[in-house]
Amino acid sequence: xxxxxxxxxxxxxxxxxxxxxxxxxxxxxxxxxxxxxxxxxxxxxxxxxxxxxxxxxxxxxxxxxxxxxxxxxxxxxxxxxxxxxxxxxxxxxxxxxxxxxxxxxxxxxxxxxxxxxxxxxxxxxxxxxxxxxxxxxxxxxxxxxxxxxxxxxxxxxxxxxxxxxxxxxxxxxxxxxxxxxxxxxxxxxxxxxxxxxxxxxxxxxxxxxxxxxxxxxxxxxxxxxxxxxxxxxxxxxxxxxxxxxxxxxxxxxxxxxxxxxxxxxxxxxxxxxxxxxxxxxxxxxxxxxxxxxxxxxxxxxxxxxxxxxxxxxxxxxxxxxxxxxxxxxxxxxxxxxxxxxxxxxxxxxxxxxxxxxxxxxxxxxxxxxxxxxxxxxxxxxxxxxxxxxxxxxxxxxxxxxxxxxxxxxxxxxxxxxxxxxxxxxxxxxxxxxxxxxxxxxxxxxxxxxxxxxxxxxxxxxxxxxxxxxxxxxxxxxxxxxxxxxxxxxxxxxxxxxxxxxxxxxxxxxxxxxxxxxxxxxxxxxxxxxxxxxxxxxxxxxxxxxxxxxxxxxxxxxxxxxxxxxxxxxxxxxxxxxxxxxxxxxxxxxxxxxxxxxxxxxxxxxxxxxx
Numbered sequence: 001x002x003x004x005x006x007x008x009x010x011x012x013x014x015x016x017x018x019x020x021x022x023x024x025x026x027x028x029x030x031x032x033x034x035x036x037x038x039x040x041x042x043x044x045x046x047x048x049x050x051x052x053x054x055x056x057x058x059x060x061x062x063x064x065x066x067x068x069x070x071x072x073x074x075x076x077x078x079x080x081x082x083x084x085x086x087x088x089x090x091x092x093x094x095x096x097x098x099x100x101x102x103x104x105x106x107x108x109x110x111x112x113x114x115x116x117x118x119x120x121x122x123x124x125x126x127x128x129x130x131x132x133x134x135x136x137x138x139x140x141x142x143x144x145x146x147x148x149x150x151x152x153x154x155x156x157x158x159x160x161x162x163x164x165x166x167x168x169x170x171x172x173x174x175x176x177x178x179x180x181x182x183x184x185x186x187x188x189x190x191x192x193x194x195x196x197x198x199x200x201x202x203x204x205x206x207x208x209x210x211x212x213x214x215x216x217x218x219x220x221x222x223x224x225x226x227x228x229x230x231x232x233x234x235x236x237x238x239x240x241x242x243x244x245x246x247x248x249x250x251x252x253x254x255x256x257x258x259x260x261x262x263x264x265x266x267x268x269x270x271x272x273x274x275x276x277x278x279x280x281x282x283x284x285x286x287x288x289x290x291x292x293x294x295x296x297x298x299x300x301x302x303x304x305x306x307x308x309x310x311x312x313x314x315x316x317x318x319x320x321x322x323x324x325x326x327x328x329x330x331x332x333x334x335x336x337x338x339x340x341x342x343x344x345x346x347x348x349x350x351x352x353x354x355x356x357x358x359x360x361x362x363x364x365x366x367x368x369x370x371x372x373x374x375x376x377x378x379x380x381x382x383x384x385x386x387x388x389x390x391x392x393x394x395x396x397x398x399x400x401x402x403x404x405x406x407x408x409x410x411x412x413x414x415x416x417x418x419x420x421x422x423x424x425x426x427x428x429x430x431x432x433x434x435x436x437x438x439x440x441x442x443x444x445x446x447x448x449x450x451x452x453x454x455x456x457x458x459x460x461x462x463x464x465x466x467x468x469x470x471x472x473x474x475x476x477x478x479x480x481x482x483x484x485x486x487x488x489x490x491x492x493x494x495x496x497x498x499x500x501x502x503x504x505x506x507x508x509x510x511x512x513x514x515x516x517x518x519x520x521x522x523x524x525x526x527x528x529x530x531x532x533x534x535x536x537x538x539x540x541x542x543x544x545x546x547x548x549x550x551x552x553x554x555x556x557x558x559x560x561x562x563x564x565x566x567x568x569x570x571x572x573x574x575x576x577x578x579x580x581x582x583x584x585x586x587x588x589x590x591x592x593x594x595x596x597x598x599x600x601x602x603x604x605x606x607x608x609x610x
Contacts, residue, residue: 283586534587
């Protein structure tokens with residue numbers, strides 16, 4: 001068993017519960033209940049841990065596990081007999097013949113966690129629970145004495161607060177006041193990343209339970225009231241993504257993808273990302289449209305359309321400052337086209353036609369970051385594309401000039417706009433038609449240079465990166481030359497996605513590790529991105545590749561319960577970054593149905609609950 005394997009369950013508020021199989025927290029981002037603020041999606045670790053001791057016939061067993069400097073204590077992981085992580089974490093402990101099953105669930109729509117302990121054979125004499133509080137930003141750590149906590153109890157709960165955040169635990173057993181700090185918890189993942197890695201946690205008291213019945217349920221919430229019992233929440237969780245497609249790998253991807261869904265947006269990745277426009281609209285076809293969840297898709301479009309500034313979709317709705325990107329507004333148009341293809345909802349498209357027109361005109365008018373130059377979009381400042389790693393004033397992939405995927409998106413946006421005009425009974429502007437005239441020939445003439453595909457032009461950069469794939473994979477393709485796909489297969493493609501830069505480049509960084517500066521440098525300079533498997537599959541299938549062979553090649557990626565943000569660029573390809581990334585799921589799911597299984601957008605794919 002890999003006791004360091006991580007799990008995560010999230011709700012529609014952006015809150016989550018996450019740790020490792022052994023419940024040993026290895027990141028500052030781990031916690032039993034991590035609460036999200038609705039206005040900005042900042043998240044706070046409220047309850048870091050719930051340390052448990054069970055007594056059978058006078059002998060005590062600690063089933064928790066923690067890292068301390070140079071040691072682990074206690075070593076509850078040694079008692080784990082079996083576990084599963086989907087649709088929620090469930091562990092079976094064998095305590096010298098005494099069996100305890102522990103399950104944790106999070107309400108899909110409320111900040112309530114319920115932990116259930118089941119004893120199928122012998123009932124313990126006593127269960128002692130030690131709630132260890134943090135009540136701090138999930139980026140940071142706390143030290144002893146840094147906060148003051150107040151403990152209280154009423155009819156139905158024990159409550160704890162630092163005056164800003166509050167926590168309630170369902171009232172059961174007897175509360176024994178302690179008021180102690182536990183010192184020097186170590187987070188190994190943070191040690192490796194060179195960030196905050198040692199913390200003290202506060203124990204307000206011990207919940208001591210006797211006269212136990214099985215199952216024993218403990219509810220934990222930051223809401224005013226406990227939202228539901230274990231069975232109710234369990235039924236709603238297990239209903240996620242239920243279908244009869246027959247492929248357990250894709251079913252698991254679909255089920256786990258529900259973690260990204262907010263009320264009117266998508267979380268880009270866990271643990272530390274919030275919603276981002278680019279990620280949302282790339283992910284939408286696979287996460288929502290395949291599922292026929294058109295209601296939520298419409299909510300997202302309206303959410304972003306209602307907050308446009310400078311006639312552009314902001315890349316981050318929740319930032320205090322307006323953040324431009326050269327591609328997020330174009331991905332908005334792409335996703336709206338996919339929405340129409342799946343829903344045939346021309347009425348909704350017509351309601352957003354003005355927004356699409358405004359976006360097109362904004363690119364034509366230009367701004368200090370990007371503008372129209374001839375037929376193509378030229379980027380003047382960095383970073384403006386998805387390759388946006390920056391540290392201080394250093395941009396590691398500036399891509400100044402005319403990036404290939406930005407201009408493939410630009411062409412597609414113009415084609416989509418004219419299509420939307422036609423179904424709305426309107427005419428596109430002459431300027432749009434003039435730009436589109438002979439665009440295809442000019443694109444190939446400019447971006448194919450001496451048999452190579454450029455990543456940017458004006459100035460020319462022929463570094464071999466995967467960005468050209470979008471000129472094959474978007475709804476209105478510009479390229480069909482097989483030699484570039486073959487070169488990608490040889491230099492960029494791995495079983496876990498595509499490298500962001502060919503290993504033949506002297507800028508190639510094969511490992512995403514070390515200090516922050518080194519990781520940022522590697523981020524888009526060789527690191528493997530799973531989401532790029534989606535456009536690669538689409539491009540290859542459109543150009544004659546066998547879809548089943550592609551699925552077999554990426555079978556390890558499709559079989560992962562948690563698809564991360566990135567992998568190392570060199571073998572063995574260690575997973576890195578966020579443990580779950582929305583567009584990794586979205587593009588794998590989209591490519592599976594659209595390209596591997598050849599489902600047309602109108603095909604009914606049996607979906608789970610909304």
